[in-house]
Amino acid sequence: MHLICGKKRILLPYSETPTIEIKDPSIREAGVKVLMKREDLNHPFVSGNKWWKLKYNLLEAGLQGHHTLLTFGGAYSNHIYATAAAAKESNLKSIGIIRGERTLPLNSTLRFALDQGMQLHYVSRESYREKETPAFHEKLRDQFGGFYLIPEGGTNELAVKGCEEFGSMLNTIQADYLCLPVGTGGTMAGIVKSISPRTTVLGFAVLKDAGFLEPKIHMLGGGSTDAEWKVVTDYAYGGYAKRNDIVTAFMRTFRERMNIPLDFVYTGKMMCAVFDLIEKGFFERGTTVLAIHTGGLQGGS
């Protein structure tokens, strides 16, 4: 599957991804079945949910005749990484507005973004807080000229639309529960819009103080679905992008046993939480749990 659009060639290849069964003594004991959709394998750099969040944004940028994408993120942002790669593949320029000061040497995320041709522009933490205001956008337009703006984390209506399409694809897999990690909530909002009502969606918040997420997901589309869904807030493991010993140990064992890499910000926390819930007997015997590997491994590192 390729995206090709109008005068500008928007090109983003997609590889079909497998659904595999995760086997473990604790899963067998609990009498449940655990599947994993390996969406991390859909593209080498624009991986997992980021592919789906960018899909319709890239098409729209092409339709509107834009030559440049502009977006926002922290120094380790998967979204910055994915947008830089997607722009390069689509022959679009890209600008990344990065929170905080430049530190050298650049970390591997920003190094990669720069190598993809992304222009990096650093702003102070105070200015960064203004990133959603029209005044700030106007300043950026004065500075950089015209661009197609994608918000921090990539969540907007078109991102939700892409994830809705992903969710309808997932309906070929019969599951009682669908589990995924949640940052801004855009991916979950799209999935709950199209998922079969037989499936309960559990989103695992990776940040602290995640009370804003349910109202936000409701607004982005969760309000118009028959499916049950819930944001689980007990498994942030110290907060956004914090390294946690339990999660780190879990990820190592998971990789050794299943040969599947997870990342410590999103999928590591989510799978660690799913195994904890399995051990606690949260999932009824005989049910099928589908976990989404949302990617984010930044080129397999």
Ligand SMILES: *Cc1c(COP(=O)(O)O)cnc(C)c1O
């Ligand atoms: C960005 C990201 C998420 C969070 O997606 P949201 O739509 O912001 O909730 C989850 N998993 C991975 C691997 C990500 O890179």
